[in-house]
Every structure is written in C-alpha cells, then in structure tokens.
Amino acid sequence: MDNALKAEVLIESLPYICKFQDQKIVIKYGGHAMVDEEAKSWIAKDVVLLRFVGLNPVIIHGGGPEINKAMEKMGKEPEFIHGLRVTDEETLDIVKMVLIGKINGDIVSKLGKYGGKAVGLSGKSGHLISARKKIQYIIKEDEKIEVDLGRVGEVDSINTELIDILLEKKYIPVISPIGIDSQANTYNLNADIAAGDIAGAINAKKLIMITDVDGVMDDINDPSTIYKKLTISQVGEMIDKGIISGGMIPKIEACVNALRKGVDSVHIINGKIPHSVLLEVFTEEGIGTMITRD
Amino acid sequence: MDNALKAEVLIESLPYICKFQDQKIVIKYGGHAMVDEEAKSWIAKDVVLLRFVGLNPVIIHGGGPEINKAMEKMGKEPEFIHGLRVTDEETLDIVKMVLIGKINGDIVSKLGKYGGKAVGLSGKSGHLISARKKIQYIIKEDEKIEVDLGRVGEVDSINTELIDILLEKKYIPVISPIGIDSQANTYNLNADIAAGDIAGAINAKKLIMITDVDGVMDDINDPSTIYKKLTISQVGEMIDKGIISGGMIPKIEACVNALRKGVDSVHIINGKIPHSVLLEVFTEEGIGTMITRD
Amino acid sequence: MDNALKAEVLIESLPYICKFQDQKIVIKYGGHAMVDEEAKSWIAKDVVLLRFVGLNPVIIHGGGPEINKAMEKMGKEPEFIHGLRVTDEETLDIVKMVLIGKINGDIVSKLGKYGGKAVGLSGKSGHLISARKKIQYIIKEDEKIEVDLGRVGEVDSINTELIDILLEKKYIPVISPIGIDSQANTYNLNADIAAGDIAGAINAKKLIMITDVDGVMDDINDPSTIYKKLTISQVGEMIDKGIISGGMIPKIEACVNALRKGVDSVHIINGKIPHSVLLEVFTEEGIGTMITRD
C-alpha cells in the first residue's frame, strides 16, 4: 500500500482516537460469534488495541452454544420459553461453571496473550449486578399465564464502582451475565439486556453487539440490503412491518434498552469480519448497523 | 456475661486491631474445611469483620473434594501422584469450572451476604499468577523418573497490582489457584503453595491455613497434645522424627515456603471451631498451631 | 475465659469499631470523676484505645474541686450562684492556672503515658471557643434581678478548624473550658455546656459525660433503679415530676443542649467503674444512661 493511502486512513481514523479518548465502550460478545480461533483472536486483538490507544472497553459475554453442549454431555435437555433458557438449580450450576469457569476465563486468557490486562468478573463480584427473579408470562389459548423459568433473572441495578476502579487502572473487565439478590441467590441473565444496562450505568458512549450477522438487513442472504443507520422509531416500524423478525427482535429490543439508558449509539456488527470492532470505532463509515435515539 | 469480663476481652483484643490495622492477612480456605453451611457462615462472617475493622484479608481457596465429585459425575476417575492431581486437558476444564465457576462464586456470595465486598478472581486475571509446568519426579526401583502430571503447574511469579488496587478500595479478593503462562496456557496449582507465594508477594503479616484439624498434634486424636508454637527448625526435626507425617508434610512445607517468602507467622487452624479466624487474630493466646521463622 | 466467650464478645464488639470508624466522640471528663490514679488510668487507657482502633476522641475537662482547693490555699472563698462560680479577675487567673496549667497538662501526660498523642488546648488557641459575658438572673422576692457573676461566659461560637486539623493527624485534643471574645477578654465556661457545643459543632456521634454516678436513677442509692435509655421528652417529664433534681438538672440540660446541636446520643457514665468508656462504646447494652432525641 502506498503512503498516500496510508495517510488517508490515518487522517480519517486519528480524530476518532481523540473523540473516544477515555470514553467507555461496552462490547457484548455473543456466544454465536465465538466461532473459531482466528475470529476470537481478531476480536481480542482489537479490544486490546482500543485499550492501548486510550479507550475503556468493557466486555460482557454470552455462551449459549457452549452451555447447550455441556448440558447435553450431562444428559440434560436444554429447554427454552420465548428465547429464555428454563433454568433449574442444576442447570444454573452448569451455566455458572461454563460462563464463569470456562468462557470468561478463555476471553481473559486471549486478551492477556495480546498484551491486555483483563479481569474476569461475574455479576456477583462487588455486588456488580443486583438481580431479581424474572416473572414471565405466555399467552396460551388467549389467556396470559405466568410460567416459572426457574433461576432466570432480570437486572435490578448495576453497581459501577468495581468497573470504574478497574478501568481507571487500565484493566479490561470481562463480565459474565450472572446476577445476585440480597439473599445471595444467583440468577441467569440475558446477556444482551445486561450489556445495555451496564453500558447505561457506566455512561458508555457506544454499545457494540458482536454477532454472527452483518447487521439489520432487508434480505438476510443479501449483505447489500443492510441498513447502515436506524433510529428507535425506524426499528419500531420495521418490527411492526415484519422486516425485523424472529431472533432479531429481542436483540433489537436490547439495543433500544441501551439507548434509553443513555448510550449514544448501538452497533450490530459481524464478528466473523476481520477486525470489525476496529473498523466500527475508527472509520467514518463504520461497519454493520448503527442504531441511535433519533 | 458481666462487664468486667467484657472489658477484659476488649482490653486484650483492641490492641490487635491497631497492630494489624491496614495489614494484609492471607487466608487459605481448604476444601476439606468447607464442611457445612454453618461453618462456612462463621468463616465468611469472620473475614468480613476483619475487613470492617480495617485489616486487609485475601482468600485463596482449594476444592479437592468438589472436583472429585464433579469428575465422578462425568465418569472420570481422579488420580493422584505424590498428592498432586494428574490433570489432563479435560480434567483441567473440570477443575476450572468447579473452582472458578462454583466454589469461588459461592465464597463471594457468602461474603456478600454478610456485607463484604468480595471479588472473585483466578490467577489469569490481571496476570495475577504466572505459572509454568511442574516437573515431577518419582522414585521407582531406586531410579528417579520424571512423570507427566499433565497441566499441573508451579508458581513463577505473582503480580500484586490487581490485589493492591482491590484492597485499597476495601474489596476482599477471593482467588482460585489457577496459573497462566505467557502463551496463555493455564495450570492447576497447589493452593497451599500458591497461598504462601501470594502472602509473600503482597507482604502479608499472617497466613492462616483453615483446615479440618486443630493444628500440629503429637496424637491426632488428642487435642491436648497440640503444639501452640513451632519454628522452622522445630518442624524440620519433627518431620525427621516422624511426628509430622503423611498429608501434613506438604502442608507444613507450604507453611515454611510462606515464612521464607517473608510472612511473619503462619497459623494452622480448624475451620470447624466457631469463629476460629477471629480468635486467632484478636486474642493473645490465639488458636491452633503458629509457625514462625525462629 | 474460654474461646466461645471471647468469640461472643468479639462478635458483639467489632461491628461497633466499624460503625464508629473515623467518627468523633466527645468525652466530658468531670472534675468529680478524677478521683484516684487508678480511675484516671482506666480512662486514659480507654481513650487511647478508641484512638488506636480508628475513632476520634476529643476531651473537654472540668476541674471544680481542684479550683476550690487552689482558691482556699490562696485564702479565697469559692462562691456559687445557681451552680455557677462567681469569678472575679483574680479568681479567673486561678481558674486558668488550675485548668490549663495543671489539670489539662495532667490529662495530656497520662494519655501520652499510654501511647496517645494528646494536645492540650484552651478555648483561646486558634479562636476555638468564642464567648461572651453571661447575663444571669436570679429571682429574689418575686423579682427577676440581674446578678454579676464576673468573668463567667457562655459560648458564642465554636471554630472547629484546629480540632479538625489535629484529629486528621490522629492527635487527641484535650480542651479546657475557657472562652475568649474579640477584645481578647477571657471567660470561665460551664464545661458540660461547652462540651455539648463542641460536640455539635464538630458533628460528634456521641457525647460521653464521665461523672461519679452510675447514671439517672430513681433512687440514687440503688443502682438497680437506673434508666438505661431516655428521650428528651422523658427527661423533661422527669424534671417536672421531681425525679431528676438538684445538681443533676443542669447536667441533663447540658445533655439536651448537645442533642439539640445534632449529637446522636449522650451518655452519663460513672468514671469509677473500670473501663466504663470502652464498655459504653463497644457493647450492645452499653453502660450508664443514654439520652437520645426520641
């Protein structure tokens, strides 16, 4: 590549380093985006670079596929209601062991390998995520019925002290979506929602959702139909019209939750595109779909 | 109890609060001492009280019995050489899931229940415990043979920065004995030794080993034969004479390691005695067996 | 004493160390409680221990009996109106010499002997106690007549800067109740009232009145008739009913003054009971009579 091209990229990207200097960026790292070692390395490298140039990345991870695998190994059948994992005590133990004991640790190791100082946390440490049991209803024969999802919770409040302390000392917090209540009961949380809650609580500028799709698209098989920018009201209409549907709906709702909590922009990006995080943060055009309040 | 007695206890104990003010105390919480909920509560309460009155407790925990149980559930037979668990890749995954994903989190929850701000960590977070593969020899038919214990490691160095940051903000670090090398390989560590290494590195005043025995005794069945105070040279002689034997030998060696690393005193106490930690720290006589350099 | 009892006392007392950590405790040390060397040592030791475990004690002392003795030696007859010492210029000189030059110094020495860093102060140092001449009335033949008590003053305002500076550096201020006005005139002050004013001004949690009685009692000769807890409205009624009478009335009024100035609780304790200060601060039941706002 010649110097003129390099200079062009630098002139484009350097102002973003200044713009996001000392700012917090929450990265939701989805279980489905943890596809292969190469993609994991790209993401770890990108996050370490964000930290190196003065941004404050915070990772919240998922891990659905790994949990399923572990459950199957133990002879337990995963069961979902409205996309939420029915979580009995034994399942909760498996969820915690896989999320905290395995996936979280793997991310911390990978970040360390590329020179980052990462700290693995669950929502229990430092009262980080206060949660309560989630009350879920389903519609059955036109009646609204409460179903018991077991140890599935929803966020009550976020205690940002521990995150702030770690960020100030240039650590990268890596958080497993497990919550705790005042009686020390623990809960399995939806990582997308928890990411938005944390992003709002710590005044993050951006929430980046690393998924396995390019973004919100008209035709999921045609990348050229991607929407680069959407607003809350636009995604509302698109859900009404059925353009956004299926599994994308709860993710979009989590994005809207984050924006309502005060995050400036939420980005749905594809973790399988090399260095998609860097491209999102440091280029004018960005990558994936950006959703803003208006 | 009357006022004169209370005054006597206060006059005895308050100077220790001053003496240990802002000092670090490392507590090795052994898997065999995690016997029942009541004993777990005593210990959690005591540690929280240490923190409340201005000391800096740091917990390193074990978990052998729980790991064995989990392995058996998965149909794997635990295997030990010289007291060290032979650890293949699959076993290491189980070790990490049980230690970090389960036991560590349970301790953090319990401390939180009694008002402590605890943070669960493994040796991977913040490059806390750098480790390398342990080379183990056995004597077989008068020949020294190297045996491969798999992913068993020994401590290379301790990075105290993260612990220091957390202690300064009044958090209680709870550490799982997992180490990591520069290639991001992780290792299963002996918790007693790791506790001594950490205690030395952070300049702890005391290392308290919570076990399921009262201390070093002449006759293991007669508590009145306990040794209240021992020195490094005395325990050396006692090992030579066979007074200390069996499973107590590696524990004592871990104590000596801690003393050599600079810890002032190491205490072997019985976690089944109510509030043994408080009694050890705040009474003149203490409890259990104290070992010092001389 | 066995371990279970010790553990019980510790479990009871340690939370108070945390509760009162960095809090200010004003101790009014009455002249009548300075009975013998042993009692003086208990009190000095207790105050030093409060400071050692992180509380901020401040002492204001009295000294009536000693002043009387000095006056008599100089051939002057002490004279009181409504419990206030009539103070001519010569008497004021004696008051200052005894309070500042003798009693204050003795307390400072005693605290130093037990390891405390005490600083003797009068209300003149650092403009600590601004005072003005007290206007006193008596009822004589149904008429309200102003009497001239000479150099008796009442507190105008407290300048807390000097106390704050000394507490921050872990000194124990020992204050003689002498006030000063803007023309540099000095005044003899009632130590009970001054203690309450200072306690209010520095936001003390507690004011402890060390006296020579056990507290407020129905029958002054029967310790079992003591009132453990009283409120402002209760003491009001008790004065009306004559249960509180005589010399106890101005003391109780000084307690109410302190509560009105913002102190959480005032305690009347007996300095002749060994370690009564420690027992008051670090036991659940406390000692003596506690008075609160409601």
Next chain:
Amino acid sequence: MDNALKAEVLIESLPYICKFQDQKIVIKYGGHAMVDEEAKSWIAKDVVLLRFVGLNPVIIHGGGPEINKAMEKMGKEPEFIHGLRVTDEETLDIVKMVLIGKINGDIVSKLGKYGGKAVGLSGKSGHLISARKKIQYIIKEDEKIEVDLGRVGEVDSINTELIDILLEKKYIPVISPIGIDSQANTYNLNADIAAGDIAGAINAKKLIMITDVDGVMDDINDPSTIYKKLTISQVGEMIDKGIISGGMIPKIEACVNALRKGVDSVHIINGKIPHSVLLEVFTEEGIGTMITRD
C-alpha cells in the same frame, strides 16, 4: 515622609520577604522583655505581620519574674543555683501554672487580638519536648559536687510533627518550656536552650532572642559600643577576656547551641525598642547583635 524615602525602604525590605518566604523563625520571648502593654503589643503585632507576609514564626517564652511573684505570693522563696531555679514538686506546679496557665495564654490572646491564629502548647503536647533530669555540678572547696536541682530538666529530643502541622495551616505555635519523659514526669527547662533546640530541630533560619538589652556591648551603659556581628569563635574569645560576663554568658551559650544545631543566625535584640522584630527581619542592617557560625 516622601515617596523617595518610602521607595527606598520598600526596595530594601521586600527582598527579605522573598528570602524568608515559608522559612521558620524561632522567637525566644524572654520574661524580662514582657515589660509593659505597649511593648507586648509591638511584639505581638510584629509576629502577626511576619505570619501575614508568609514567614513561619514560632514563639518560645520564658517567665521568670512572674514565677517569682507567684512563689512569693504563696510564701515560697525562689532559690537559684548557677542561674537555674531549684524546683521542688510544689515549685514545679507553680511554674506550670504560671507559664502554661497564664503567660502562654496571654501571648496567645494578644496575637489573636491582632489577627493571628495562635496555639498555646507546652512541651507535653504531642510529645513535643522529651526531657530528662538535669545533672548539675558545683565546685565547692575545689571539689566537684552534684547538687539536686529537683525537677529541672534538659532537652533530650524534639518531636517536630505537631509544630509542622500547625505551621502548615498558618498557626503560630506558642510554646512553654516544660519537658516530659517517657514515665510522664515533667521538667522545668531553660527557655533559651529549649528555643535553640527547637530552632535546630525544625530547621529554622533564624533564632531571635527578645531581651531587655540592646545586644552584646562593650559598655553596657553605652549603646554605641554594641557589636553588630559576632561569630562563635569571637564570642568564645570575648568570654575568655571577660567582655561577655555574668548573666550574658548562659544566654550566649544558648545562642551557640542554636548555631551548632544548624540555625543560620541568632539575634539578640531589645524588646523595648518599638518593632525591633520587624527591623531585625526586614532591614539590611538589622538590629541588635547577630551571631553566626563564622
């Protein structure tokens, strides 16, 4: 006075404000210089001005004449050996009451009247002056005999912490020359010597001795015979030759002590000359006699 003259004085004096900015100046305020209210006001005003323009004055006072007066009132005959007051227990009580309870407080009041923030201290506060019993010998019939001066002490060490804290907050410490030992015994100290010890310990630039004479003079009745500048070796010779004699000898020895402890210059000035302190500090010629190391 016309502008040219004023400008001349300013040009002369302002550099000294810069030179002594933040520097410590110890002022020994002798009992014989406390002659009348007007002279006391000059001195108080001067010291407050030093503080106002950024210097750090520290006062150590004497009080011999007042102590004698108080002793006589109580029917005790003052007795001196080699210029040192024989001090039995009762005398010590009088000394403390007069110095701390009266003179010190009067100086503090006067400084306060002119806007200074003064704090009265004795050597007991904050372990300021550690002392020990002074062993004194006299020559009687060619034999060296130890005489018991009672509670007369000499300085063991100075703890500067309290002075430093007060100076940093712009207070003027006013210190009575009473020392204390580790058993809490108190001692009557020579104020000249104590002033030099304190000046040395706090790294004072100057020690100013306020006396009732103009300085060292050839003919005590002829002010024109004053020595403006002397060195340690010169005063040694002058003592040998008898030019310095009588009561001036111990004062000069105290000056030499201060110089040996590291003070840059010692000044003997006359407190009866209006504003002699200001003239000493802020004029090129100074006033009185200056003694330096060489």
Next chain:
Amino acid sequence: MDNALKAEVLIESLPYICKFQDQKIVIKYGGHAMVDEEAKSWIAKDVVLLRFVGLNPVIIHGGGPEINKAMEKMGKEPEFIHGLRVTDEETLDIVKMVLIGKINGDIVSKLGKYGGKAVGLSGKSGHLISARKKIQYIIKEDEKIEVDLGRVGEVDSINTELIDILLEKKYIPVISPIGIDSQANTYNLNADIAAGDIAGAINAKKLIMITDVDGVMDDINDPSTIYKKLTISQVGEMIDKGIISGGMIPKIEACVNALRKGVDSVHIINGKIPHSVLLEVFTEEGIGTMITRD
C-alpha cells in the same frame, strides 16, 4: 534613615502584601512610558518584586512610538483615525514584528535580568485573545460614515487558561496586544482596552496604567492639581465639563471598561517617577490617580 521611620514604612506596607497575596495585578505598560533605560529598570525591578512577595503581575504593553519609527524606516507614513492606527497588511506585519519580535522580548529580557521568570506571549498563543474586525464610524458633514481601518480589531473574548497556568507556576506573562479570530486572521488591538478586558477576565484586583503623566490633573502643568481618587460618575462629569479631554479621554474610557469588567480599582501612574509601581501598591496613599466604581 532611622529605625523609627523604617518601622513606620514597614507597618504601613506589610499589610498590603498580605492583602494582595496571590492576587492578580494587571499592568498596562504604555509605549510612551518606555522612555529611558533607567525608567525601564525601575519598572522591571518593581514588577519582579511584586512577584517575589507573592502577587501575580501580568503585563500588557503598547509600543506606538517604536512602530512609528519602524514604519518610517520602511518608508511608510503612519496614519490615524480617531486615535486608531490605520493598519493595512504590510503595517500589521510591522506592528507584529515590532510588538512581539522587539518590545515584548525586551521587557522579557529586562525582567529576567532582575531575576523574574517572564514569558512573552501574543494574543495568538493559546487562543488568548479572540478578536474581530473593528467597525469604526466617523461623522463627516453630519453623516455617520463607516471607515475601514484595515486590520484593527476589538476583543471578542479572553481565554484565561494559559495565563492561569503560568501564574500558578510563578511566571510573569508579558502580552502583546494582537488578537486572532477563528479563521486565524490577526488584528492590531488598542492595548488600554485589551488590558482592561484581560484584567476583568482573570479577576485582577488592580489595573495599573503606566503612562508618562502623573494622573488626571486640573492643570496638566501643575502636579498639585492631581485628583487622587475618582469614581466612574465623577470622570463622566469631568469629560462632560471638558476637564478631561483629548488623548486622556480614550484612556479614561479604557479604565471605565476595566472597572465594568470587575476590576476593583484602576490607577493611572507616571512611569518616570522612580518605583511608582511599588509606591502605588504598597503605600496607603498610593500614587497617581485611582479610579473606582463608586
């Protein structure tokens, strides 16, 4: 001069050092006052002394006579409209070179010679003086006509950050009256007005205008007719009555501007009187004419 006189001057002047301690004093150093080397030295010495004793002087200088000389050397005729220099591009270059490149540097050198740490600045450095083109009108045949003065500007806003940083580190800022707009166009400014704007922006206590006249006088040839104190309303009347006229009018308007911006007092003094700055600041009577709000 005898000691009594010196003491009198000190007693008079020292309180002003305290009063103006850490305060900012803006000094407008007019081009007409830069008469000879001796006068320049007096002023430099005085400013350095202000800084030495703890005040924060800031100099803004003019330079009209030097600019005229430089223009004439280059064959350009200086032209003025309403006292403002018509400034084409070439003239602006000369103005900048003379003010910044010559006069500013000479003042900085002189201050350095007497021990001051001065920093030469123009209004361009650190966005110090934001300016815009000045729109000027003249009355011609009863019609108000806009005239183009070229690159003459007026102050838009002052950015005090750089001045504050330098003052905090005890530097003396020396500022040339050149302003800049957001397009990086530079402007020639009236130094009197700029001085007032800067004095207001940095909350200066005083603005001292060093000129070549003694102050505002009834008869310019009779110094005894000087007005020592004037208020805004008084100077308004004096302009109306013609007592203040000609070139003094814009200077007085600049003074009023400064007072309106919040400066406590403005002083017109004669730079040819030795040490007039010191006399103004440190004597009760001051020197020259003082103008206050009321």
Next chain:
Amino acid sequence: MDNALKAEVLIESLPYICKFQDQKIVIKYGGHAMVDEEAKSWIAKDVVLLRFVGLNPVIIHGGGPEINKAMEKMGKEPEFIHGLRVTDEETLDIVKMVLIGKINGDIVSKLGKYGGKAVGLSGKSGHLISARKKIQYIIKEDEKIEVDLGRVGEVDSINTELIDILLEKKYIPVISPIGIDSQANTYNLNADIAAGDIAGAINAKKLIMITDVDGVMDDINDPSTIYKKLTISQVGEMIDKGIISGGMIPKIEACVNALRKGVDSVHIINGKIPHSVLLEVFTEEGIGTMITRD
C-alpha cells in the same frame, strides 16, 4: 478503499500511538520546508493530530529565507561564514522580528486553525535557552583565525520547566531559536543544533527534521537511492567518503548531536510530501532517513 486495507493500516499504526503515548517528539521545522500554504497546512494538521492522540510535539523553527528577504528590503546584504549568518546588532533586530514576530506567530496561528493550542516562545521566555557568544575559527592560509560572527551564539543550557508545564497542559510549544545570557544579551542560534539540545534536555523520543529533501541519498536526484536507516558510525564514514557533503554535513552533525544528547532516533524527512510527519510516526516503514546511535 476497502475495509481490509483500512484494517491493515489501523493494525499497523495503532501500536505506535500506544508506544509514543505521552512521549515527547521534537520537530525542527526548517525555513526551506515552509514552501507553500498547502505544505504548511499538512504539517500543522499532522502536528495537531499527534497532540490529539496523546503525543507531546514541540516545534523549533528556522527561517533563513524570510530573514534574507527582510534584510534585502532594508538594504542589508546577508553574509555567511561557514554557513553561519554574520549578525550585527541591526541584523539581530531583524532576525528577532522575523523569527519571533512573524514566522513563529504564523505557525502558532496555523496550529490554532486546525484546533491545536499552541504557544509561541523564544529562548528568552522563562530562561528557556541560555546561550553564550560562539567563538568561530576559520582556516586562512593554513592558519586558524578567530572570526567575529557578531551576535551568533551557541546553547549553554536548556531550562525545561516552561516546556514541561505547557506540555502537561496539552499545549504545543513553538520555539524561535534565540538564546539569552545572564546579562540579558540575546543571540542568534543555529536552529538544527538548538532543536537537538532541546530534544535531549526534555528526553524526547524522536527528533524529526522537516527539510525540503527526501533524506540522505546517494544521488540527490534519484529518490530511490535514499538510505532508510543509518547509524552514527555509518554517517561518519559517509562524510569521510564524501557521500554526505556540502550543506548536508552540518545538518547531519546536528542529528548526531541530538543522538548524543539521548534522543532515540532522528529523522530527516521531506516537508513537501503530504503528511510526511504522520507517516514517519505511525507507519512501520516510516519515511525519509532515520539515524540512530547504533
């Protein structure tokens, strides 16, 4: 440009932002590189971006061509001996007016236009550059003769305080190469040498020499013959062999001076290549010729 290319540039450049974070970079901006407005803008923009992303650039500028132009306008013939400008008093005035009054201000304005906070300084401000008269010798008829260059100086010492203060507050110092001695005499300095002295004194990582040539080349007309990396010993040999000759010799000597003063690397780059500063700092290959110690 596609995303893969952008990602590649980012991955290459971001580590340099981290590497040079908070580091000082001295930029010598030569008069011959100030060719046109576009090139001036590139350089200003690049320097502002360095500052934005957390580096600490310091500019030292030259200005030979402009000085020549100004001298000619004033009818003075520029004269050089060994590449040094013979500088009489009048010439020094012109040098100062052009460097400080014109070029320095233009650079400050340009940096301000692109959002930088620049401060123009000469070596006189804050005693930045202490200098002394340069003694120069020439060889004439085999004899070494001292020639008088007038007011040409060489650097005696650098006072970094002012630069450090400004860098800490994120200002960009722009320094004219004028020095001053203790008698306040000013000197014209060689900007290349002064840049190296300043770079060494402030512990700069890099010194970048912006010139009008691509670097050190075998054939000055063939850019492909450029040397990318050279060491001190290599340039020594090249001078001996005549590969480096003429005007390049003193520049190379200035580079060697900087390396000897502790700078890690010196870079000779071409200011006419767009964004050559950015390319030098943020690309692996860099641009121009880099010289290191070895």
